Amino acid sequence: MPRRRTNLERLQVGAWRELLDVVDVRILQAPSLDWDQVDGRAIRYLKESVAGTAWINPLALMVGVLLTSARLNVATVLSRLYGMHVRWQDLFARYQLRTFADWDPCEHLPRYLNDEVCADSVKTKQDFLFWYRSSADHMHDYVRALPADLQAIYGQWEFPLLPRGIDHQLDRMAEVIEDQRHRRQVETDALTPHFAKLRGEAHLRWNQLFRLRTKVGEVIALVTSGQASCPVAFSYEETHPRQRVHARLWDRRSFVLAHADQYSRATGWEARRQIRAFRPGNNTYFLEVVGTELLDDPSPGLMSEQFLWFGDVLRYDLLSEGPCLGTPEEVKRKQAYLHSWGYEIERRCKPFSSGIAGLLAWPFEQANFLRKAQARAQGPLLLVEPLFAAVTFGLAALDFFTTTGARMNELLQVRLTADCLYTMVVEGTQRLLVRLLPKGMTRLAEYVVGPETRRHFERVALMLQDHYGLRPGEPVPAVAFCKHHGRAALFPGHHPYLFQYGGQHLSPSAITACLRFLCHGMVFETVEGKAVVLKAHLLRHVFATHIHHVEQVPLDIVAVLLHQKNTRVTGYYAAPPWHQVLTSANVILDRFATHLGSLDEAFVRAPAELQRQYEEAKERVGTLAKVPGGDCTCL
């Protein structure tokens, strides 16, 4: 099937010519500004959103200066462009400004920042202040470097500078940062005590789905060999908790024939003759959940909501776009349910949407049939493979995040090539190393992973082998890096990325969806009882906090493991959990009472000692057998 061209691809080189009718032509011909280098998204935004406003020329000059003179990152300039346009739209209307000459930062910026009526958060207001100040400085530098006659021309589109005195009076960034730190600390505190359990439970769940997939494979084999015919009722036992799982295997034809009174005569006719949507090549096997019975307490009977850990997700139709589909009442009910798990309710959320057909969602060609069939079925319907793929990605990601403290972007870079994944003997033990580009760095760094993470990577590769129908040894397809990612430009070309599905590289939101599905139902609460939602970066904080406070890995070593240059930043991550502060306070008070006068000797570690501790930390971090947080018991 031909791939749809993205909007970005539709913009050709020289797209800035689109701005000829929108922006003063002298800006497009400004000295030292190369408009061919300006990102197509900025061009389109200026043309389609900003054109006709009082600030189109100043904002266009800002884009040109920041991207091609100051050479800031594209993502930085885009967010500044979007943010400033939206704020000015609001402020020009609110303060009844007509032309850009009416804009006076000395008057309007303080008014906006102190405006109690305006609903913008302190963070949003402070961002605007920072963007304005920074952009004004860059534009000022650019204009001052021009010959005198050109300064008069381009100076008319400069942002008026904000005097330093006012600038400092308005700065409340420290308050914003403190708020962020507090929120981060509260969420990390909620998750840290469950670090080991989270990992163990995730392993266990992958095994559960693997067993279901194996069992379904056996039943399908019976059908295809003619020893059984759909629908086939089957059951098997799970041990955590002890339960018997009951389900039915259907195919399209058998389902329609069994529910013939609920389908049109035409559909039944096609099903009986196995034509069109029911032709043998189009057949699909799917499950209907009958329910589970607890073997230690059979009194509640069969419960469909208790199906493994995600029965409620199926029952309430929460996969993929499900939370936004249905009548307004249905959507409201679904959103309220998600809210009870800590997901935001203000905007409609889809926490289990991967954005990729067939991953945590039914394949495109099956989705419509299954949605309609669901309305006629007694229990939730499902396909095993989309869920199995999701938990396989989810477990590999969770394991990588919790044993290396890596960031989302670093995980996305993992590819099945010798220059990325390779083994090395470290003090007698063969280790798998992953070479990736950390945030803000220009050189590749190495991440040491343990045998368990290696096994998870292998499982992903095996799953991809099935998914793509590859022969043993045949490489997984080379795909382009997720194009929506802000750092995508750093990873050009096509590579056999490990985190890919359906011929496309997984996006950060797809990884998050897989993680959340795998961990659905695990409750992490702040001390105030507010549910905390799982996300990749939170796992980085939890990893740092755990290895520093539980595994006693020194802060400078934690910084090296996290690939952070500044231990002050590491300090934010590894701040002690509140419950540990309380415990420590108790211990300290007891010691003060009994050990008055004792003073520990100051301890300074030599470089050799640092190296030994680093190797020791590497040894402990990344192995399941000696994993920080305890051993995992996978049943």
Next chain:
DNA sequence: GATTACTCGAAAGAACCTGC
């Protein structure tokens, strides 16, 4: 034509580097 799935832009939120 109605419904559903997917793409991708937009913006908020958060992280963290650099230079003084």
Next chain:
DNA sequence: GCAGGTTCTTTCGAGTAATC
């Protein structure tokens, strides 16, 4: 050690293609 500044992550929803 701090202020200033830049970069990356996450989330949401409008628009559009695909399907029945």
